[in-house]
Amino acid sequence: MKAVILAAGEGTRLRPFTNSEPKPMIPIANRPILEYGIDALAKNGITDITMVVGYRKERIMSHFEDGSDWKVKIHYVDQKKRVAHAGTAYALSMVSSEVQGDFLLLPGDNIISPGLIGNLLDSKGKYRLVVTESETPSKYGVVELSGDTVVNIVEKPETHISNLISTGIYKFSDEIFPVIDKVIKSGKYGLTSVLQTIIPTTKVTAVKTSKVWSDVVYPWDILTMNAVALRKCVSQTSGTVDKGVTLKGSVTIGKGSVIRSGTHIMGPVVIGEGCEIGPSVCIYPSTSIGNNVRIGPFTIVENSVLMNDVQLSSGSYISHSVIGEGTEINPQFCAVEAPADVKLEGEFKRVDRLGVLIGEKSVIGSQVSVDSGCIIGSNCRLASHSTVRTNIEDNTRVI
Amino acid sequence: MCGIIGYTGNRQARDVILAGLRRLEYRGYDSAGIAIGNGSLNVFKDKGDLDHLVKIIPEMRGKFGIGHTRWATHGKPMKNNSHPMVDCNGEIALVHNGIIENNVSLREELMKKGHVFRSETDTEVVVHLLEEYYDGDLEVAMRKTLARLQGSYAVAAMHQKENGKIVGARNISPLVVGLGKRENFLASDVPAILEYTDRMIYLLDGEIITLTKDTVRITDFKGKSIKRNWQKVEMTLEGAEKGGYEHFMLKEIFEQPNSIRDTILGSNLNAESGYSFDLKPDTVKIIACGTSYHAGYVGKYMMEELARTPTTVELASEYRFSSDTSQAPLIIGISQSGETTDTLSAIKTAKKRGFSTLGIVNIVGSTMTREADSVFYTRAGLEVGVAATKTYITQLIAMLSISIKMGVAKEHLGIDDARYLTQEMRKLPKHVRSVLDQSDAIFDLAQEISGARSMFFLGRNMNFPVALEGALKMKEISYIHAEGYPGGELKHGPLALVTEETPVIAIAVKDQTYEKMLGNIGEVSARGAMVIAIGTEGDRELEKYADHVIYIPEVPPLFTPILTSVVLQLLAYHTANILGCEIDKPRHLAKSVTVE
Known part of the structure; x- marks a missing residue:
């Protein structure tokens, strides 16, 4: 199976550290954040990776090159137009012609462990979303479940809904692309909107994980994550x-x-x-x-x-x-x-x-x-x- | 110069050879061809680059063969002049890199004996000689043939009756042997076969190699066996893929911070060495070609300033014919590949004159590393783009390191000065990174100048050779005519050519020439030329003189060429890219020039 990694974002909240380095390249224990995700894929035998790059793409490409040092094959897609509202769905739409059948989708700026990818691969369902518990759900997209089916997803809710949050890690199939196009045409660019569109008609399975996943939201998170x-x-x-x-x-x-x-x-x-x-x-x-x-x-x-x-x-x-x-x-x-x-x-x-x-x-x-x-x-x-x-x-x- | 490759083993030779030629393409791409043996001999070749060949090549089965990618010296690029060359009966195939100097007389002799020539090349005489001397053993025929040849060559040949055997030989042009498991390889250069093995034998001048899939035999031209151990090659193929970049050149430009770091680490300029160096020449002569020559030219200023050592720079192709002078300078030869024929010949000439020699080389194990008395390795890694970028930058680092060492050894620099300079050098990777971060702004300027038919590059003092290099880069990849000039020399002639249609790129960093450069910029802008200046960060004054300014971080003046060069690399790259030029394979050029 192929994996798509979204690594085009700038990570403005991490300024000043992202002034010339994109967020996926911020070092945690001397390894760029992105390296953890690539490693997690490789350890699960997923070696065919398409990476969407944009902001300071040279930093990413010069580090990973064709991926052979990590025993993977990386193909880069340049998200040329960084439209002001361009979100994850827009970034994913860039690779519609590169992907056939089922594929994994990962954010390039999260620390992802091999175990988490293992959980995702071991579970069932055409569309899957990895969810995890968080002490501070209000920073993330919060997920409501019925059994193991996702029934709602709310970005950064102001009132408490649940402690389960979306990790932004999915298993999709190429059938998602027409939906993405429709959502983008309606002026929305986030994957959350795409998910909300398909939830009523299609089952999206939540894959609960307790394996390591973390997101550097604020600059001081670099220290916590580095220590871990x-x-x-x-x-x-x-x-x-x-x-x-x-x-x-x-x-x-x-x-x-x-x-x-x-x-x-x-x-x-x-x-x-x-x-x-x-x-x-x-x-x-x-x-x-x-x-x-x-x-x-x-x-x-x-x-x-x-x-x-x-x-x-x-x-x-x-x-x-x-x-x-x-x-x-x-x-x-x-x-x-x-x-x-x-x-x-x-x-x-x-x-x-x-x-x-x-x-x-x-x-x-x-x-x-x-x-x-x-x-x-x-x-x-x-x-x-x-x-x-x-x-x-x-x-x-x-x- | 051309690239050659040979294979014998259990794989389909066609695939191994085509993959290898792909990595040798930097050596030439006028035409390409391969020969495969499987009881009979099949040859397929055509004019054009490898992409073209791959498109039209038929399935060819067979487990041994040879291949060639050509850079024309004798005879135009056309199908008949492509290699492999075959003999009259189509039994022997041969590929060759180099020049056979006595080809005219040999050709006459062979024609008298009834051989039919089909090409205009010097190479064809070799295959007919093999035919002439062949009596059941290709190695014997090769030995007899080589005895007749004058000039430089690396050759590989095969005979349809000798299944699985490849015979090669070397004189001056490079050739390496790769040892595999039940298979063996032969190539002009390591990367061509690195995918299959890292065990290599570097062939020396005057040696013949006979390969089968299980045996490797080296002999000299008299037939005496030579024992040589293989070496493990540390190079990786990583550099041979574009990794998302549109061109190798851009990838290599962006690799420069790391190349600089690695070269400084390898320079032995640290407290561990105790700053004790034995490098005290009275005078220095730097010998190189092309971009390396410009690196040497910058080095001249560094050596004169840091070591107070009179230094001259000469083009290698000219030095060989110069007169021996009474002084005995230290000869520094600079060659990325270590195989540049002109530079090697110049080193040999210098050795004959009894001078000590120092080589600045990127490729470990190359000929120059054996020829020169001592070697400084630039650690740029594999460079694929024909236009040199990261190897040039590391050559500048080499010149700087050697100048500091010489300055300390000759007591013109205190150890504290040397320590200060090395600490400043260690900041260069990040400074280069900030220049690279301006790539988009430089792209915008490239759009402004890409319509020009001619342009000038100005610099003074140690940024004068940078202007020469900037112009060379522009010429070689964008095909726009460009000239580098010292700012002060402009009014002695070339100013007549400056109009509103000739953009001028002026290096005006804060050093002792700054005020004078402002004057020179005034002279050209008064003639209506658009001026792009390269200045030091924070210099707002410069904006009043120039139409556009690109800033480099503030560094000691001696270090500025390293940063201004990167600006000019990006400018040339973006200009060529806007014009849609073949950046990694500029017309008529090849990476290492192994012909005279």
Whole structure:
């Protein structure tokens, strides 16, 4: 069977991390989110994948190429017109000529486990939808069932209906395409609308799963999900570890990376390729460090995600933070975690423990300190000795 | 230059050979053909590229055969001039890459003996010589034939009576042998057969190879057996698929951040080396062709600035004929494939003159890696697009790394300077990524210039060779006439050609030439030319002078060529794509030039 993955979206709610990286490419434990889904398919023997790409498609194509490294065959379809309201149904309609018979449909920006795909394949029904329980159903499409049949689906309901939500993972047949065309013509672009159209006449089977599925909705979800994914991290060293380095727990060190003496790393921690860490750096659990990252002496990093090409100078403290690709941080930077009210899309959201979220390619001067829960955009320049107490927009110069 | 391939084993040879030719197409695509043996000899060939051949080729059964994809040197691209060539009786088939220099005299001699020639090529003499000397053993006939040949060649031949046997030989042009299980391969280049095996033997000059599905025998031209172990090839075929991109060239442009990272990692420029290098030449001479020449030209500025070492750059095809001067420079030869005949000959000339040589090469195991005294590998991976992009960028990284090493060794750079520069180098992948993020904006500019019949590229100092490279890229893939000039030289002649119909692309980054470049931009825009400038991020002043500006991130001036080059690659790519050109296979060109 073929699988279609929708990976054309931008993921605006994850800004600043999606300013130049599409959401499916956000790294969780040093692997793009999309990789989890592809892996889950491959492990279930599904190797023929059509991927709808759009926003920053080059990042996706350059990473996965033809898929042979993941033992799958990927064919790309470019969703050229990113119409303002283009939704999942519109994206799926792009592949109508590529797909015959039954097929699986997956969102490219969710973490999906092999077990979940297994559940879906093992169940019966022409149309199937994977549903799962959620503590916060109001963020998702909520599903009402009668037995195992889907009777209603409501996007982000304001009143409580049920805790069962749609994962956006389906088994369909090509007969869905004429329905999609009709729905699109009526000016609706979401798959939920398509589903609502077919529910009255066709049985859609709900496949309940308790296997891992998660969606990065807000930028700080990157940290939670990273911590979960890192539990599977193994001890493996392809780089150079100097004498006098302490490694505890599971620590993965990529090729060409150098860990200098006096460094203390407590796993689970994953370190990418070509990094230079230490001397005398402390890295505490649930930290992911991308490729080509440098961390200078006497710096402490805890429960954080440092993306590719980040440079951290000496004497800094970074906890519960996400640092975007290529950001440079000069000496004695301080981002302490604390309970925080983060301002996002004009609303304050409560996060239990959060340090700072910094977008890509920003440059932070020396001795900068940031209040918990602040978001600093991409391409910002912060002068030395600044104290940051609020969010900072992209491309801002703070002097 | 051409690509050749041979197969013997249990598979249908036709399919193996066609798949292999597909990966060799970068070496030429004027015409293609294959010969298959199954008791009789079947040859099918035609003018045109492989797609054309695949469309019209009939089913051909047989388990050994040879194939060829051609880049014409002697004789126009036409069916008769395509390989495989056959002898008068249609029993022997031969494919050849290279040039037989004494083909005219051999042809006369053979015609006198009654051989009938059907093509205009130099190659055909070889197959008639084989026929002349054949007495039941193709290997013996090959040995006698090679003794008569002058020039460069890699050949593969088969005889219909010798079932399952392929005989090949090499002199100057490359040839590798791939070892399989109950099957064996022969090809111009590793990727052609990498799908089937990673165990390779690189044939050396003056060696003959005889393959059956179970045996591999290497002998020299005198018939003495040679023992050689196979090597495991680490390259993967991954790079050989387009992975969603419209063209290999675009895919390779977008791969550059990773290629840069890998090359820096491999450069040994780190604290582990203790920054102690033994590289102290008094002078340097860089030798290369085409795009590599431009990388070398940028390198000249890097070496002079970082190592204060007088450096000259010469085209390889010219160096060979230059006079020996009293100084003994370090010779740096740059060749992506490591097989570029002109560059190899220049290295040989330099060695004869007693100079030490350093090769900058992308392909591990290639001829130059054996010829040069030492080698710097650019780790760009397999490049398929004929227009060099990621290999060129990694050559710039190589020049930069070597300059830093030389600067430290000659004590012009402190170790702290070297550390600073290497740290800045490590930021290059992300800077290149931000240039790539502007691909859509560059596409819009390409639309503006795609109607032009001629354009100028201006740059000064180390961005002058970048202007040359920008013009070369534009010429080779979009077929628009383009010239690179140093900004200051314009008023000494070419300014006469600047009108409102000649767009000018001007590199005006913030370095010591910035003010002067603004003046040059003024000169051309006063003649009505549309100016696209490449400037440093944050430079709003430039917008007053130029019609359009593309910005690159701020980096040390010495690093700017790496970023400005990427802008020009994208500009050439989008222009060619808008014009509907065959980007990965520009007309008359081929990737590695293994002829003189």
